[in-house]
Amino acid sequence: MSEVLLALENVVAGYGRAAPVLRGLTVTVRAGEVVCLVGPNGAGKSTALKVASGLLTARSGRVLLSGKDVAGLSPQRLLGRGLAHVLQGHSVFREMTVAENVRLGGYTVRDQAVLNARIEAVKELFPVVAERWGSVAGLLSGGQQKQVEFARALMLEPAVVLLDEPSMGLDPRNTQIVFDQIDLMRGAGVAVLLVEQNARRALEMADVGCVLDLGRVHISGPARELAADPRLGRLYLGGVPSDRTAGDAARPRPPGPAF
């Protein structure tokens, strides 16, 4: 079994003084593996990614990157240790060109020759980036913007990439392109922790699936087996999985999308 690159262990985290969103979350991601987090709205999927990338500090628990505890480190420090995060929605620098966006992905690289070599590598990986190199990023289609974000995230050759709902707002064709790109990342040996609302589609391509609800993993296992698990449908449709406590069940939960 390949090496564990990223592990969240019993993580408790939340925003401000509000009740925690993550309540003892444990997830592991191995090299060259796509792990998909699915679950209803408010389950804590995006929060888990923010804790992993240092945008949010965990209240307790451990975040291990290549075996070292990195909880509390800034995103800049984690970037240097091989972890990249692509945010939900569109996060290109809209009024900058594609070239400026991609170059900013290598903001911490001072060696111009290294920077240029990496630019060429991501241009090869994402042909649309090369084609629209001089265009203003905010004027690209949603799918193209997402590929620019991927290219920007891969500029530092990360070992782990966190992807937060990359297919959000995309048409089926662009969704397919995005999933193909994720497959390419996996092929290149990158570990991917993926959050996706399009659960069935994501579980079909992922290696491992984790179903989150109320800040914990309720079901996990091989992604394809999970896609066929009837408990998943019940959870998405508002049912209560058998392992949830009465207290959990009493907590209001925003309605999730139909699975």
Place this chain on the structure above:
Amino acid sequence: MSLLLQGLALGVLTGGLYALLSSGLSLYFGVMRVVMVAHPAFLFLAAYLTYTVHTVFGADPFLALPVTVPLFFLLGVAVQRLLVARLAPENVPMMSVLLTFGLALTIEGLLGTFYTGSYKSVSMEYATRSLTVAGVHLPYDKIIAFAVAALTLGVLFAVLVKSRFGQALRATIQHREAARLVGVPTERVAGYGFGVGLATAAVGGTVLALITPFFPASHWVWIGKLMAIIVVGGLGSVAGAALAAVLLGVVEGVVLVTVDATWATMMFYVFLFLTLLARPQGFFGGRLAHRF
């Protein structure tokens, strides 16, 4: 016709100055969502420092710049780090108005204490003459103001577009969280952005000292005008504010020579209200307006 041309020419020159005076306000809002009511107070603080350099050392007012520009940059970094960064993030636009209003009052009080409440001015012989081109009189002080503003804004745009810091600053303005995730130290960059904004006030203050008499409360006259410019231009857009500044400068100049001074000043507020009614995000940018 010649009167109209005169108004137009003066309007363009004054508009250039307005562009410089409002550029800092756009930066503060772009980087930090801060509505910096104290910007004009800092402009006049710079004007008073210029006055001191001129009267004490007998030096040309522009020789104050090597001192005031770095000083104001450091002041800007300090204001951002020690005051603005401590505001709760969700309340920054509103609380920054109160905070910087307090700063403006403090600066006004200090200026009144050190310089008294009487008018001061910096008079240079070269600034009192004028140039006549095709029957249009162009006062040298306005030409100098325009040239300094154009040069400063040129440097500012070059820094924003070409330098590594400028790229980081623009990234921070456009998507702060994404900027953090590519390794931009957004807090430090925001501090420097604030510093750059206040450094433009140092230059603007020196120019103001040359073209207009001033007293400690002069800044209140300017805050309305400058706010109108950045709203018309689009909050957070330095280029938008520059275009709006020239537009409003021209409108003011033309109305000044064809109607009267009261209506000329009113035009800023007429444009402000029309913008808020027709296009609240501003005419030349203003992607950030919805966050206000």
